[in-house]
Amino acid sequence: MKKKTTIYDIAEKLNLTAATVSRALNNNEKISESTRKLVQETALEMNYEQNTLARALKSGKSYNVGVVVPRMDSNFFASVIRGIEEELYPQGYHVIVCQTHDQENLETGNINSLLNAQVDGILMSISNAKTKNKVFNNLFAKHVPLIFFDRKRDIDGVSSVTIDDFNGAYEATKHLIQQGCKRIAHLSNDRSLEIFKNRYMGYKQALLDHGLECDESLVIETASKVDEGRRITKQFLSMERPPDAIFSSSDFTALGAIQEIKEHGLKIPEDICVVGFSNEPFTRFMELSITSVDQSPIEMGRIAAQVFLEEVNNGKKIKMQKQIVLTPELMVRKSSSKLK
Amino acid sequence: MKKKTTIYDIAEKLNLTAATVSRALNNNEKISESTRKLVQETALEMNYEQNTLARALKSGKSYNVGVVVPRMDSNFFASVIRGIEEELYPQGYHVIVCQTHDQENLETGNINSLLNAQVDGILMSISNAKTKNKVFNNLFAKHVPLIFFDRKRDIDGVSSVTIDDFNGAYEATKHLIQQGCKRIAHLSNDRSLEIFKNRYMGYKQALLDHGLECDESLVIETASKVDEGRRITKQFLSMERPPDAIFSSSDFTALGAIQEIKEHGLKIPEDICVVGFSNEPFTRFMELSITSVDQSPIEMGRIAAQVFLEEVNNGKKIKMQKQIVLTPELMVRKSSSKLK
DNA sequence: TTATATTGGGTAATCGATTGCATAAAAATA
DNA sequence: TATTTTTATGCAATCGATTACCCAATATAA
Numbered sequence: 001m002k003k004k005t006t007i008y009d010i011a012e013k014l015n016l017t018a019a020t021v022s023r024a025l026n027n028n029e030k031i032s033e034s035t036r037k038l039v040q041e042t043a044l045e046m047n048y049e050q051n052t053l054a055r056a057l058k059s060g061k062s063y064n065v066g067v068v069v070p071r072m073d074s075n076f077f078a079s080v081i082r083g084i085e086e087e088l089y090p091q092g093y094h095v096i097v098c099q100t101h102d103q104e105n106l107e108t109g110n111i112n113s114l115l116n117a118q119v120d121g122i123l124m125s126i127s128n129a130k131t132k133n134k135v136f137n138n139l140f141a142k143h144v145p146l147i148f149f150d151r152k153r154d155i156d157g158v159s160s161v162t163i164d165d166f167n168g169a170y171e172a173t174k175h176l177i178q179q180g181c182k183r184i185a186h187l188s189n190d191r192s193l194e195i196f197k198n199r200y201m202g203y204k205q206a207l208l209d210h211g212l213e214c215d216e217s218l219v220i221e222t223a224s225k226v227d228e229g230r231r232i233t234k235q236f237l238s239m240e241r242p243p244d245a246i247f248s249s250s251d252f253t254a255l256g257a258i259q260e261i262k263e264h265g266l267k268i269p270e271d272i273c274v275v276g277f278s279n280e281p282f283t284r285f286m287e288l289s290i291t292s293v294d295q296s297p298i299e300m301g302r303i304a305a306q307v308f309l310e311e312v313n314n315g316k317k318i319k320m321q322k323q324i325v326l327t328p329e330l331m332v333r334k335s336s337s338k339l340k
Numbered sequence: 341m342k343k344k345t346t347i348y349d350i351a352e353k354l355n356l357t358a359a360t361v362s363r364a365l366n367n368n369e370k371i372s373e374s375t376r377k378l379v380q381e382t383a384l385e386m387n388y389e390q391n392t393l394a395r396a397l398k399s400g401k402s403y404n405v406g407v408v409v410p411r412m413d414s415n416f417f418a419s420v421i422r423g424i425e426e427e428l429y430p431q432g433y434h435v436i437v438c439q440t441h442d443q444e445n446l447e448t449g450n451i452n453s454l455l456n457a458q459v460d461g462i463l464m465s466i467s468n469a470k471t472k473n474k475v476f477n478n479l480f481a482k483h484v485p486l487i488f489f490d491r492k493r494d495i496d497g498v499s500s501v502t503i504d505d506f507n508g509a510y511e512a513t514k515h516l517i518q519q520g521c522k523r524i525a526h527l528s529n530d531r532s533l534e535i536f537k538n539r540y541m542g543y544k545q546a547l548l549d550h551g552l553e554c555d556e557s558l559v560i561e562t563a564s565k566v567d568e569g570r571r572i573t574k575q576f577l578s579m580e581r582p583p584d585a586i587f588s589s590s591d592f593t594a595l596g597a598i599q600e601i602k603e604h605g606l607k608i609p610e611d612i613c614v615v616g617f618s619n620e621p622f623t624r625f626m627e628l629s630i631t632s633v634d635q636s637p638i639e640m641g642r643i644a645a646q647v648f649l650e651e652v653n654n655g656k657k658i659k660m661q662k663q664i665v666l667t668p669e670l671m672v673r674k675s676s677s678k679l680k
Numbered sequence: 681t682t683a684t685a686t687t688g689g690g691t692a693a694t695c696g697a698t699t700g701c702a703t704a705a706a707a708a709t710a
Numbered sequence: 711t712a713t714t715t716t717t718a719t720g721c722a723a724t725c726g727a728t729t730a731c732c733c734a735a736t737a738t739a740a
Contacts, residue, residue, distance in 0.1 A: 004482075006696055017720055022697060032718055053402060053458055054696035057393040057725050064404075064436075064457075071418070072437075078413030082439065094457050096404075097412075097437045099422065117404075117434050118393055142344075226625050255625060262627060282622055285566050285595060287602060346726055357690055362727060372688060394726035397695050 005046045014042055025050075056118070065308065066114035067097045068107065070127035070151075076278045076297050077125070080149060083301020084123060091309060093120070102223075104128040108135045121145040121308045126153055129192035145311040149304040150295070151195050159311070159322040161304040165195045168293040168328035169202030172275045173247055175291070175330060177210045179338040181245035181273055185218040185236050187229060187253045196221075199249040199277065218243055222253065229256020237264050244272055245336070251276035251283050251292055258288065258335065273336040289333035296326055345386045354382055365390075396458070405648065406454035408438045408447065410467035410491075416618045416637050417465070420489060423641020424463060431649065433460070442563075444468045448475045461485040461648045466493055469532035485651040489644040490635070491535050499651070499662040501644040505535045508633040508668035509542030512615045513587055515631070515670060517550045519678040521585035521613055525558040525576050527569060527593045536561075539589040539617065558583055562593065569596020577604050584612055585676070591616035591623050591632055598628065598675065613676040629673035636666055 007021040014021070016035070024031045024039035031039075042048075056062045067084060069077040085095055096119065098110035107128050114122055115138055122144060133155060139146050140157075152160040176184050186203050189196040200219065207214045220235070222228040229252060236243055237260065248254035254276030261272050268274060268288060276283055276292040283290035307322050314320065347361040354361070356375070364371045364379035371379075396402045407424060409417040425435055436459065438450035447468050454462055455478055462484060473495060479486050480497075492500040516524050526543050529536040540559065547554045560575070562568040569592060576583055577600065588594035594616030601612050608614060608628060616623055616632040623630035647662055654660065 004696095007698095008696075018697075019699075019721080020719055022699085023719085026698085028699095030718065035718080049456060051397075051458070051696050052456060053393060053397045054725090055698080057391075057397050057727095058696080058698050060725080062393060072412050072421070073415045073418030075413045078411065078418075081412070085439070089453070094436050094453070096434050099425070113429070113434070116389060116392060118391070226621075259625070259627060281566075285599070287599060287627075344726095348726075358727075359691080359729080360689055362729085363689085366728085368729095370688065375688080391726050394695090395728080397697095398726080398728050400695075 004051070005048045006051065007048070010039060010042055010046060010048060013046070014038060061120050062118045063092055064094050064096055064117065064119045066110070066117070066119040066122040066124075067095055068110050068114070068122060068124035069097065069099060070102050070125065071099050072097060074278075075280050076150075076295065079297035080125075080301035080304070083298040083303075084305045085301075086298075087302045087305035087309070100127045102127045104130045107131045111135055112138065115139065115142065115144065119144065120312055121147070123147045123149060123304050123308060125149055125151040126193065127151065129190055145308055147304050147308050147311070149300055151193050153194065157319055157321050159307050159320070159324075161300055161307060161324045161326070162195065163295045163300070163326045163328045165198035165328070166202035166205070168277065168295075168330070169199035169247070169249070170206045171202075171328075171330045172277070172291075172293055173203045173206035174210070175332065176245045176247060176273055176275060176336060177206065177212065179245075179269070179273055179336055181338075182212060183215070183218070183241065183243045184212070184245040184247055185243035186220075187232055187246055187248035187250070187257060188219055188221045189224055189249050189253075191221060196249050203247055224250040224252050226252050226256040226259070229253030230260040231256075233257040233260040237261070237266075242272075245274070246272065247275050249277045251278045251280040251290065254290055254292070254335075255282070255286075258286075258290065269334065269336050269338045273338060275336050279331055283331075283333065288335055291333045291336040292331050294329045294331055296329070300326060344391070345388045346391065347388070350379060350382055350386060350388060353386070354378060401460050402458045403432055404434050404436055404457065404459045406436045406438060406450070406457070406459040406462040406464075408440060408450050408454070408462060408464035410442050410465065411439050412437060414618075415620050416490075416635065419637035420465075420641035420644070423638040423643075424645045425641075426638075427642045427645035427649070440467045442467045444470045447471045451475055452478065455479065455482065455484065459484065460652055461487070463487045463489060463644050463648060465489055465491040466533060467491065469530055485648055487644050487648050487651070489640055491533050493534065497659055497661050499647050499660070499664075501640055501647060501664045501666070502535065503635045503640070503666045503668045505538035505668070506542035506545070508617065508635075508670070509539035509587070509589070510546045511542075511668070511670045512617070512631070512633055513543045513546035514550070515672065516585045516587060516613055516615060516676060517546065517552065519585075519609070519613055519676055521678075522552060523555070523558070523581065523583045524552070524585040524587055525583035526560075527572055527586055527588035527590070527597060528559055528561045529564055529589050529593075531561060536589055543587055564590035564592050566592050566596040566599075569593030570600040571596075573597040573600035577601070577606075582612075585614070586612065587615050589617045591618045591620040591630065594630055594632070594675075595622070595626075598626075598630065609674065609676050609678045613678060615676050619671055623671075623673065628675055631673045631676040632671050634669045634671050636669070640666060 007018045011018045011021045021039050024036045100107040146158050148160040188200050191197040204214050220232045222232050246257050276290050279292045279294035283292045347358045351358045351361045361379050364376045440447040486498050488500040528540050531537040544554050560572045562572050586597050616630050619632040619634035623632045
C-alpha cells in the first residue's frame with residue numbers, strides 16, 4: 001500500500017516548502033505564476049489528493065452538513081434531499097442524512113450526534129412537537145447554522161424554507177367547494193407543528209369565506225399513516241351526517257380514506273371527494289388518481305441549501321434570518337373531479 | 341462564543357499533561373484508577389467533547405461510511421439504510437448517503453467523492469451495469485472496505501449481502517403456475533445486473549420444472565418505472581396469444597402492468613395474475629393488493645453493516661470475503677389469488 | 681541493603697494542511 | 711547609486727488528539 005502523497009512530498013520533489021505548495025494549490029495570489037503551474041502539474045502527476053481531515057481540523061470546517069428528516073422513504077423528503085445535494089455537492093459539501101422516525105429521542109440524539117461529527121450546519125424538518133427548543137441551544141452556542149424546511153418552528157435567528165400551507169389548504173378546500181361539496185371533513189396531523197396548523201387554518205378560512213359552517217367534529221388529528229386514514233374515515237362514515245368530502249393534510253391518510261370509502265361501497269368522487277397533500281407519486285399512479293397539493297420539494301431543498309451557503313459564507317459576522325415561502329400548486333385529479 | 345474545551349484545558353486545570361488526559365479518557369490501563377476518575381469527572385464538568393476531526397486526522401479514521409444507492413425514495417433502500425444506521429450508530433459511525441439515480445457518472449462521482457471525504461468504508465448497491473470495475477480500484481488501493489448489498493457484482497475480495505433472487509423468482513413463478521397460469525410473462529430489468537439475471541433464471545427454471553414452455557418473446561427488459569410497466573404490458577396485451585400472468589422483477593413495473601391491464605378491461609386476477617418484487621408498502625395498500633417478494637431490507641442493512649464492522653476491525657490484516665444470502669419470502673395477495 | 685520490577689505519568693513527535701510573520705531577491709523609485 | 715517597494719517564498723506555530731519511548735517513584739525480590 002503506497003502512502004498517499006502529501007504536500008510535503010510535492011514540496012520535497014520541487015525543493016520548495018509545504019507552505020508554498022499549499023498556497024500554490026489554493027491559488028494564493030502571492031505565488032508566482034510559474035511555480036503555481038509547476039506545483040499544480042506536479043500535484044496532478046503525483047496523484048495528490050487533499051487530506052480533507054487535515055483541512056477540516058485546521059479550518060474548523062468539516063464540509064459536512066447534517067440533514068434531519070422524519071423519514072426518507074417518502075418522495076417528498078427524498079426529493080428535498082436531492083435538491084439539497086444538487087446545490088451542495090458542487091461546493092464540496094457532503095450530506096449526512098438522519099431519520100427520526102418521528103421519535104423525539106432520535107431527534108435530539110441525531111442533532112447531538114451531528115454536532116459531535118462537527119457538521120458545518122444542519123438542515124432539518126422538525127418531526128416532533130415535543131422536541132424542546134433547548135435542543136438547539138447547543139447549535140447556537142457553537143454557531144452552527146440551522147435551517148428549517150417544510151416543518152419549521154419559529155425561533156429567533158433561524159431561517160426557514162416552507163410552502164404557503166395556508167394557501168395550499170385554502171385552494172384545495174375551495175376546489176372541493178367548487179365541486180359542490182358542502183360538508184368537508186379535514187384529516188389533520190399534529191397541529192402543534194406549524195404546517196399542519198396552517199393547513200387547518202387555510203381549510204377553515206375557505207369554509208368561512210364560502211359561507212359553509214365549520215363543524216369541528218369533522219376535523220380529526222392523526223398520524224400520517226395509511227391505516228390511520230382508514231381508521232378515522234371509518235369514524236367519519238359512521239356519523240349521522242357523514243361528510244361529502246375529505247381534505248387530508250397527508251397523501252398517506254388520504255389513501256387510507258379512499259380505501260375505507262370504497263370498502264363502504266361509496267363512490268369517489270360521486271359520493272365523496274378526497275384531496276391529499278404533498279403530491280406523492282402514488283397519487284398520480286393510482287387507478288383512481290388522487291388530487292393533491294404539490295410542494296415543489298426539489299426546489300425547497302435547493303433553496304434551503306442556498307440559504308445555508310449564504311449563512312456559512314457570511315462567516316458569523318452577520319446574523320440573518322430568512323423566511324422563504326414557496327407557492328404550492330393544486331394538482332386536480334380524479335378523486336375530486338365531480339364536475340365534467 | 342466560548343471555545344470548546346480540549347484535553348489541554350483539562351490537563352492544565354488538573355496539573356497533568358494532555359497525554360495523561362487522553363489516556364485517562366480512553367481508559368488506558370496505564371493510568372491509575374484515581375486520576376482516571378478525576379479526569380473523567382473534570383471532563384464532564386468542563387463539558388468536554390472529543391474533537392472528532394483531530395481524532396480522525398491522527399487515527400486516519402473518519403468514522404463516516406458511505407452508502408451508495410440508486411435512490412432512496414423507495415421503501416426498500418430506505419429500509420436498508422435504516423438497518424445500516426441501526427447497526428452503525430451505536431458504534432459511533434455516521435452514514436453519508438449518496439443517490440446515483442441510475443446514472444453512471446453519478447455512481448463513479450459519488451465513490452470518488454466519498455473517498456475524498458475519507459470514509460472508512462462504502463456499502464453500495466450497484467445501479468448501473470456500465471460502471472467499470474476500475475472505479476473500485478481506488479477503493480482497494482486505499483484499503484477502504486467495500487460491501488455490496490442487493491445489487492452486487494462479483495469482485496474478488498468484496499463481500500456481499502443479497503437475497504436469493506433465483507429462489508424468490510422461482511417461488512413466485514411456481515405460485516403462479518399453481519394458480520393455473522400457463523403463459524407467464526416476465527417483466528425484467530437490466531439483466532447485466534446479477535439480481536435481475538437471477539430472477540430471470542429462477543423464473544425460467546420454474547417454468548421448465550413444471551413442463552411449461554419458455555417463450556422468450558414473453559420476457560422483456562425495461563427500467564423499474566411505473567410508466568415502463570404500462571408500456572411493456574401494452575405490448576404483451578396486443579400479442580396474438582397474450583400472457584395469463586406477469587411476473588415482474590419490480591413492484592413499480594408490476595403496478596404499471598396492473599393499470600394497463602385494467603384499462604384494457606381485463607380482470608385481475610381472473611384474466612391475468614400479477615406478481616411483483618420487493619414488497620414495497622404500496623403493494624399492500626392498493627385496493628387490489630399486489631403479490632410480491634419480500635427482501636427483508638432492514639435485516640439486509642444490518643448484516644451489511646456487521647460485515648463492514650468485521651472488516652474494519654480486522655484491520656486489513658485478514659482479507660476476507662463473505663457472501664451472505666438471505667431467504668426471500670413470497671407475500672401472496674389479491675393480484676394473484678385466483679383460487680379460493 | 682541492594683538490585684530489579686512495576687506502576688504512573690511526562691516528553692515530544694506525529695497526523696497534513698494552513699497562515700501570520702519574517703526575509704531575500706528583484707523591481708521600482710529617488 | 712542608494713533607497714524604498716514589491717514579489718515570492720521560507721519559518722514555525724497551530725488545529726486537538728494519540729502514542730512510542732523514556733524515566734522517576736514505589737514495590738518486590740534477592
